Amino acid sequence: MRNQIMRCASLLAVVAVAMAGCVPVVWQRVEANNRIEQNRAFTVELPEGWMRYAPVNGSLNVSTNKGEHVVKVTRVMITRDGPNLQRINVMRLDSKDAFPRIERGYSDGMLPSEAAELYIADIKATSTLENLTVLKNAPYSIAGKQGFEVHVKYKTEKGLAYERLTYGFGDAGGFYLLSLDAPSVYFFPLHREAFNRMVTSFRLGTTKA
Amino acid sequence: MKTAPLILGLALALSGCASAPVAPLSSTADVGTISPAEKRLWTEAMEFDDAMARSDRLYDDPAATQYVQSVMDRLYPELRGTVRVRIVKSPHLNAFALPNGSIYIHLGLLARLENEAQLATVLGHEAAHFTHKHGLRQRETVKSASAFATVTSVIGIPLIDVLATSSIYGYSRDLEREADQIGFERLVKAGYAPSESVKSFELLAAESKALDLKEPFFFSTHPRMQERIETYQELVAKQPATGRTGRIEFLAATRGVRLANLETDLSMDRYKSIILALEDHSRLAEYPPEASYYLGEALRKRGAQGDESQAEKAYRDAIGKAPSFAPSYRALGMLYMKRRDGTRAQNLLGKYLQLAPNAPDRDYVLQYYAELKREGKR
DSSP states (O other): OHHHHHHHHHHHHHHHHHHHHTSOOOEEEOOGGGOEEEOSSEEEEOOTTSEEEOOSSOEEEEEETTEEEEEEEEEEEEESSOTTTOEEEEEEEOGGGSBGGGTBOOOTTOOHHHHHHHHHHHHHTOTTOEEEEEEEEEEEEETTEEEEEEEEEEEOTTOOEEEEEEEEEEETTEEEEEEEEEETTTHHHHHHHHHHHHHHHOEEOSSOO | OOHHHHHHHHHHHHTTSOOOOOOOOOSGGGGGGOOHHHHHHHHHHHHHHHHHHHTTOBOOOHHHHHHHHHHHHHHOGGGTTTSEEEEESOOSSOEEEOTTSEEEEEHHHHHHOOSHHHHHHHHHHHHHHHHTTHHHHHHHHHHHTHHHHHHHHHTTOOHHHHHHHHHHHOOOHHHHHHHHHHHHHHHHHTTBOTHHHHHHHHHHHHHHHHHTOOSOOTTOSHHHHHHHHHHHHHHHHTSOSOOBOOHHHHHHHTHHHHHHHHHHHHHTTOHHHHHHHHSSHHHHTTSOTTHHHHHHHHHHHHOOTTHHHHHHHHHHHHHHHOTTOTHHHHHHHHHHHHTTOHHHHHHHHHHHHHHOTTOTTHHHHHHHHHHHHHHHHO
């Protein structure tokens, strides 16, 4: 009986290791030689000295009131001191998955204000963000595309005040989001400039992701 | 294989002490005689109340809150000042009671009810959880099943969450049935029409089904909901078909509540809920005139065949009935802008900016207005 249990446990461990191997998790320090993130969806310049995380097979686990589902993304996330202190995400989602928590997509002809409205509804549906308040919702042009700038404040489940600044837009190739999340005190104002430099450097990729 | 009997044995050993009968509260004076175990529950509940008060989650409308409280006081006059009702800024169809007499009713549930008797059904039921100490009794049950408590704490759900879960998601079937019975007796005693209790269940059950809701729900899951509708039908059958509904008072006191809930629904993209509430013309007529704008927005968001022209009609209706309500002009202007009807769009967006010069979306509208102007010159 004991041997059987041991064999079963070993088998499970092997399966777990094999499955973990399918999802490359890559953290790299941003240096002069890799500060430009270039993929099929976009090009963006990252601040040196930060840590970057760019999964090869990007996906987001999204929770809706109908359960969990996985959304395909092309994404780079960077942080300087750890994702809880600051994180900048740049991502492209398929149009149909643009607002995954409310299960809505981006469609051609959608006005920037309509896309912003859905984006806000989508983040309101995020169960871990409490007391969400919109501080700014205005038009913004990124890489020649009309989009939005949405600035919100919220609290984490543990009561820590955070802010998120997001720039977003859609085009025929998909829906793009660039966002900075950081605690309101000290970190958010500190990293805003670095984030804005990234936003200015953002260019669309030459081919669809 | 040997661990299961061990846990079971431990559970039986721990659950050996049968819980003593719990006497219900009959007046405010009884509050001073509560047991130490109950005091701990009160402390937990008061901490929850404090957290709610500090948060941005309470609906801040003193008149509406006072009205709801007055209905509660009519049902439980002996507990005036002990049972406190607060409105939660949430579109969900829910209400819950804490062991210290705090009752929370969600904006969504309040907005969906049709009259005071239906509100009294909800409040009567929830306050019964408090008067009959269901929090304490549920906790005793959970303690008795200590094997499960141990297991659940191992997987990260502390016991306090079991209590919170029962308050918010529903007590055991027996306790819910008892609350139904006591709430119903209070409803009748206060002079409300008993038949409205069944209607409130049926109304919300239909809505839950139509919207395929998976969220926490006042009447719990479907099989139990159906069972409870039947229980109420039996109770109603024994009563004379008299009593007041308080429809006029309810509609007057909850105008702001219903409008605020439409705004919340819209901001969370819950367009199906808005359409369900307003596509019935008799119910739409009960709402303030601005409600037609929300119906138009919900139809635009749904975007099914024919919705655009229905939305246009709803926006026009809102402008006709509430001409100083700015959002209707913006919505209709944007609809015409998409149809490339520049002149009409410009006029409507201009009117919006005139009526709401400091609107939060002013920058968008200014941009659209400028683009329309440029296109008009070409």
